[in-house]
Amino acid sequence: xxxxxxxxxxxxxxxxxxxxxxxxxxxxxxxxxxxxxxxxxxxxxxxxxxxxxxxxxxxxxxxxxxxxxxxxxxxxxxxxxxxxxxxxxxxxxxxxxxxxxxxxxxxxxxxxxxxxxxxxxxxxxxxxxxxxxxxxxxxxxxxxxxxxxxxxxxxxxxxxxxxxxxxxxxxxxxxxxxxxxxxxxxxxxxxxxxxxxxxxxxxxxxxxxxxxxxxxxxxxxxxxxxxxxxxxxxxxxxxxxxxxxxxxxxxxxxxxxxxxxxxxxxxxxxxxxxxxxxxxxxxxxxxxxxxxxxxxxxxxxxxxxxxxxxxxxxxxxxxxxxxxxxxxxxxxxxxxxxxxxxxxxxxxxxxxxxxxxxxxxxxxxxxxxxxxxxxxxxxxxxxxxxxxxxxxxxxxxxxxxxxxxxxxxxxxxxxx
Amino acid sequence: xxxxxxxxxxxxxxxxxxxxxxxxxxxxxxxxxxxxxxxxxxxxxxxxxxxxxxxxxxxxxxxxxxxxxxxxxxxxxxxxxxxxxxxxxxxxxxxxxxxxxxxxxxxxxxxxxxxxxxxxxxxxxxxxxxxxxxxxxxxxxxxxxxxxxxxxxxxxxxxxxxxxxxxxxxxxxxxxxxxxxxxxxxxxxxxxxxxxxxxxxxxxxxxxxxxxxxxxxxxxxxxxxxxxxxxxxxxxxxxxxxxxxxxxxxxxxxxxxxxxxxxxxxxxxxxxxxxxxxxxxxxxxxxxxxxxxxxxxxxxxxxxxxxxxxxxxxxxxxxxxxxxxxxxxxx
Amino acid sequence: xxxxxxxxxxxxxxxxxxxxxxxxxxxxxxxxxxxxxxxxxxxxxxxxxxxxxxxxxxxxxxxxxxxxxxxxxxxxxxxxxxxxxxxxxxxxxxxxxxxxxxxxxxxxxxxxxxxxxxxxxxxxxxxxxxxxxxxxxxxxxxxxxxxxxxxxxxxxxxxxxxxxxxxxxxxxxxxxxxxxxxxxxxxxxxxxxxxxxxxxxxxxxxxxxxxxxxxxxxxxxxxxxx
Numbered sequence: 001x002x003x004x005x006x007x008x009x010x011x012x013x014x015x016x017x018x019x020x021x022x023x024x025x026x027x028x029x030x031x032x033x034x035x036x037x038x039x040x041x042x043x044x045x046x047x048x049x050x051x052x053x054x055x056x057x058x059x060x061x062x063x064x065x066x067x068x069x070x071x072x073x074x075x076x077x078x079x080x081x082x083x084x085x086x087x088x089x090x091x092x093x094x095x096x097x098x099x100x101x102x103x104x105x106x107x108x109x110x111x112x113x114x115x116x117x118x119x120x121x122x123x124x125x126x127x128x129x130x131x132x133x134x135x136x137x138x139x140x141x142x143x144x145x146x147x148x149x150x151x152x153x154x155x156x157x158x159x160x161x162x163x164x165x166x167x168x169x170x171x172x173x174x175x176x177x178x179x180x181x182x183x184x185x186x187x188x189x190x191x192x193x194x195x196x197x198x199x200x201x202x203x204x205x206x207x208x209x210x211x212x213x214x215x216x217x218x219x220x221x222x223x224x225x226x227x228x229x230x231x232x233x234x235x236x237x238x239x240x241x242x243x244x245x246x247x248x249x250x251x252x253x254x255x256x257x258x259x260x261x262x263x264x265x266x267x268x269x270x271x272x273x274x275x276x277x278x279x280x281x282x283x284x285x286x287x288x289x290x291x292x293x294x295x296x297x298x299x300x301x302x303x304x305x306x307x308x309x310x311x312x313x314x315x316x317x318x319x320x321x322x323x324x325x326x327x328x329x330x331x332x333x334x335x336x337x338x339x340x341x342x343x344x345x346x347x348x349x350x351x352x353x354x355x356x357x358x359x360x361x362x363x364x365x366x367x368x369x370x371x372x373x374x375x376x377x378x379x380x381x382x383x384x385x386x387x388x389x390x391x392x393x394x395x396x397x398x399x400x401x402x403x404x405x406x407x408x409x410x411x412x413x414x415x416x
Numbered sequence: 417x418x419x420x421x422x423x424x425x426x427x428x429x430x431x432x433x434x435x436x437x438x439x440x441x442x443x444x445x446x447x448x449x450x451x452x453x454x455x456x457x458x459x460x461x462x463x464x465x466x467x468x469x470x471x472x473x474x475x476x477x478x479x480x481x482x483x484x485x486x487x488x489x490x491x492x493x494x495x496x497x498x499x500x501x502x503x504x505x506x507x508x509x510x511x512x513x514x515x516x517x518x519x520x521x522x523x524x525x526x527x528x529x530x531x532x533x534x535x536x537x538x539x540x541x542x543x544x545x546x547x548x549x550x551x552x553x554x555x556x557x558x559x560x561x562x563x564x565x566x567x568x569x570x571x572x573x574x575x576x577x578x579x580x581x582x583x584x585x586x587x588x589x590x591x592x593x594x595x596x597x598x599x600x601x602x603x604x605x606x607x608x609x610x611x612x613x614x615x616x617x618x619x620x621x622x623x624x625x626x627x628x629x630x631x632x633x634x635x636x637x638x639x640x641x642x643x644x645x646x647x648x649x650x651x652x653x654x655x656x657x658x659x660x661x662x663x664x665x666x667x668x669x670x671x672x673x674x675x676x677x678x679x680x681x682x683x684x685x686x687x688x689x690x691x692x693x694x695x696x697x698x699x700x701x702x703x704x705x706x707x708x709x710x711x712x713x714x715x716x717x718x719x720x721x722x723x724x725x726x727x728x729x730x731x732x733x734x735x736x737x738x739x740x741x742x743x744x745x746x747x
Numbered sequence: 748x749x750x751x752x753x754x755x756x757x758x759x760x761x762x763x764x765x766x767x768x769x770x771x772x773x774x775x776x777x778x779x780x781x782x783x784x785x786x787x788x789x790x791x792x793x794x795x796x797x798x799x800x801x802x803x804x805x806x807x808x809x810x811x812x813x814x815x816x817x818x819x820x821x822x823x824x825x826x827x828x829x830x831x832x833x834x835x836x837x838x839x840x841x842x843x844x845x846x847x848x849x850x851x852x853x854x855x856x857x858x859x860x861x862x863x864x865x866x867x868x869x870x871x872x873x874x875x876x877x878x879x880x881x882x883x884x885x886x887x888x889x890x891x892x893x894x895x896x897x898x899x900x901x902x903x904x905x906x907x908x909x910x911x912x913x914x915x916x917x918x919x920x921x922x923x924x925x926x927x928x929x930x931x932x933x934x935x936x937x938x939x940x941x942x943x944x945x946x947x948x949x950x951x952x953x954x955x956x957x958x959x960x961x962x963x964x965x966x967x968x969x970x971x972x973x
Contacts, residue, residue, distance in 0.1 A: 002860075003859075003860035003861075004860060005860075006860040006861065006862065006863070007857065007858060007859070007860030008860075009863075010857035010858075010860065010863075011857060011858075014846075014850075014854075014857060017845070017846055017850075020845075021844075021845040021846075044421055047421075260500070263497065264497060264498055264500075264578060267497050267498055268418070268498055268578050271418060271419065271420040271421075271498075272418075272419050272420075274420065274421045275418075275419030275420050275421055275423070275424060276419060278421045278424050279419070279424070282424075302844075305841075306843055309841045309842075309843060310843075310854065311826075312802065312835055312837070312841070313830075313835060313854055313855040313902065313903075314826060314829055314830025314855040314858065314906065315826070315855075315857070315858055316822070316823055316826040316827075316858060317465070317468050317822060317823075317826075318468065318823065319857075319858045321468065321472055376675070377490070377675070377679075378422060378490055378491075378494050381422075381425070381483075381486075381487055381490065382421050382422045382425040382487075385425035385426075385428060385429055385483070385484075385487060386421070386424070386425050386428065389428065389429060389432060389480065390428070390432075392476065393432050393436065393476070396436075396469075396472060396473060396476065397469070399472070400465075400468060400469040400472060403468065404465045404468065406802075406803065407797075407802040407803070407826075407829075408793070408794075408797035408802040408803050410835075410837060410841050411793050411796070411797060411802075411837055411838070411914050412793065453819055454819055455819075456804045456805050456806045456807060456818070456819065457760060457806060458757075458758075458759075458760050458806075461804065464821055464822060465822075540823060543820050543821065543824045544819070544821075545821060
């Protein structure tokens with residue numbers, strides 16, 4: 001065993017010095033390799049972090065949202081439905097929600113306007129609406145409960161607003177400023193800002209504006225017997241499916257949406273996007289593999305001579321293969337580590353500076369958030385499989401070719 | 417199908433393994449057909465060089481097989497969010513008929529390619545390639561299984577439809593419902609299974625030590641170490657898992673490789689797989705120790721295998737015992 | 748010590764370019780003697796030397812080393828024999844550039860996994876014997892021709908071989924250095940080593956310490972050279 005370890009040490013030492021002697025050739029390869037890892041890792045870190053962020057928000061969303069459909073489209077929900085739903089067995093609580101989008105032509109952005117959640121003060125008791133609380137049945141859950149957003153004790157009354165950071169940034173306004181809105185009946189409503197939202201995730205609150213119920217009804221012209229939708233809390237989490245079914249049966253025009261469905265759908269979409277990105281980048285990986293193959297098989301005369309000398313002085317084919325194995329391992333490991341670290345910095349500290357242009361399209365109020373650093377073993381293993389394995393496989397045959405150079409070639413290259 | 421980065425990584429690994437193995441098997445066939453150790457012809461020299469290529473390829477395939485086995489379970493676990501009712505890998509593997517067969521084949525292929533490497537190493541000790549034909553015959557037998565595994569894995573991932581309601585590990589491996597092998601294993605009485613496990617461990621380790629020191633009972637040890645492998649797997653499902661999870665109803669063999677249990681499963685499975693490859697490997701090469709060219713070289717190698725396997729099984733038992741003793745679950 | 752029986756080496760067999768470099772050579776190389784393989788270039792000297800030195804296998808015929816049949820040994824075992832039995836000195840020093848003299852000298856012992864301190868001590872001893880102590884840490888590019896050859900000799904001796912093989916050792920040396928080389932060969936002989944040299948340099952094959960001269964032409968041994 002000691003002999004084996006000592007031998008590997010000799011071979012590794014020699015491999016490192018041999019890599020250093022061919023800096024130019026190897027640095028080119030290393031840079032390209034690192035770049036490939038960097039691109040794939042950035043994509044992956046980004047999609048996983050966003051996915052987690054979204055899941056995090058959705059965990060805090062209601063178990064069931066009930067919408068009203070009219071002619072197959074989302075419509076306002078009559079208040080009378082609320083009682084109907086409440087009477088279903090297994091329903092713990094039903095709350096109405098009022099919210100809508102408002103287009104601000106001044107900055108060309110869409111805000112989300114809503115009334116503050118009714119149970120902001122008592123969220124400890126009925127957690128499902130504003131509190132992130134993991135499912136008790138889930139063995140992986142960590143039992144931490146925190147409000148999705150807070151507004152630091154600011155008191156919201158008629159004629160006042162609480163705005164999200166994105167809105168404040170975009171309009172360049174803050175506390176005690178005024179913000180005018182044009183209501184549905186053409187009246188101008190000048191509202192005073194009394195506070196800003198702070199949030200664990202800016203993704204939630206960036207474009208949010210909170211206002212009182214009366215102001216919101218006036219702004220959008222919603223009659224008092226209608227609400228936007230309803231959220232339903234269920235006593236026993238395992239009955240959600242059943243309750244949703246019952247709602248659909250009682251109220252034909254209702255569309256109950258279960259939180260898990262949303263989670264799955266989002267998860268699916270993000271996976272698909274991540275996968276698509278990988279497929280697109282696989283062309284780059286393939287190009288790199290061809291490059292690596294070419295590099296590995298195109299031995300320079302110097303290298304050929306060197307391997308010939310090694311074999312002539314008593315290295316065996318297996319020893320040369322081992323040397324080449326270490327060479328690949330060293331190159332792969334440095335590129336992998338380098339690429340991953342660079343991608344980590346890129347995604348979590350520079351806010352994906354390189355990806356930003358591609359992402360900014362979807363909303364003018366794209367939150368200026370730094371993603372919570374999140375990498376796990378799954379991402380790293382996947383990355384390893386997608387980058388190191390293609391490289392390794394591409395170099396097997398060239399390695400073997402190099403290792404089987406005739407030992408007497410050292411005698412022959414000078415003739416005689 | 418699900419286009420997920422990790423799924424792509426799985427398929428990439430599977431196709432790479434298959435392609436490499438088919439490539440190696442092609443040269444294996446050539447070697448079987450044209451091998452003539454007496455000849456100094458160029459063809460023979462080329463074939464001898466190809467043996468280096470084949471064994472390098474097989475070493476990589478073996479490593480890849482181990483990595484991809486874990487990656488596969490890992491993937492199944494991370495996809496659980498897409499399936500109603502799937503709470504861990506056990507549920508996800510059940511979303512269609514190809515999940516479990518793929519897993520079983522992965523384990524089988526890992527063990528057989530490990531055995532091939534053992535045989536290869538033994539053959540390399542002899543100056544006249546004494547096992548060359550057997551070795552390449554085995555290679556040609558292994559190849560279709562790896563290809564089959566790739567096809568099953570492809571079918572598994574392509575056939576995945578998110579939101580299909582599947583049973584989760586709670587019902588699949590819970591003793592209440594009697595359906596499928598999983599629940600039958602789980603419903604084995606815990607304490608007797610534990611006794612059976614320890615009894616097998618003791619017999620196997622003693623037989624291993626006897627073989628190591630007295631050089632007797634090699635075949636017995638090879639058989640026992642294979643039996644221990646199977647019994648240990650059963651014990652994991654039926655009893656060891658519940659001590660680790662500290663939940664008397666949670667029988668899942670996969671959750672132990674997750675972060676929540678500090679990845680202890682990796683260690684346990686690596687020890688177990690290592691133990692079976694080294695232990696059964698003895699049985700594979702014992703018949704050849706009488707061969708003239710292997711007489712001197714093989715003894716040391718067989719001893720090393722025996723020691724490795726005994727140590728790995730020993731470590732496995734120690735860790736399991738530690739977890740059982742310090743578990744909060746009292747049975 | 749080494750016995751060749753009707754050895755042939757054919758390249759590109761079965762192709763139009765087929766040619767046999769060595770054509771039915773039978774030869775006995777005695778122990779603790781200096782044997783010279785002499786012949787013009789293309790006479791098959793180097794090919795024969797590579798067969799004798801376990802670097803390649805004959806296409807036909809038998810090779811015995813110390814009474815052991817080694818003809819059809821796999822490369823793995825040939826290498827094993829080669830590195831413990833033979834030390835090679837090539838026409839060119841064939842040193843690896845970019846690493847130190849000491850590392851070059853230690854290179855043949857790397858696959859044996861010997862303890863580093865032992866190996867280093869041995870390498871230093873070898874270097875001092877050929878008065879190269881001061882050069883141990885130099886890169887090989889900085890050596891003179893004579894120094895480079897002496898380094899390659901130290902390298903050939905690192906595994907303490909019983910047979911030294913030298914392929915045209917004086918081809919790139921001036922007269923003074925060639926004599927110096929022959930002195931080293933004499934020392935080998937005194938130490939009980941067997942030496943095999945290929946050469947067409949009269950300074951070598953007419954030297955008085957040579958015990959046997961084998962004349963090669965067209966891959967065959969010439970019994971009565973003119």
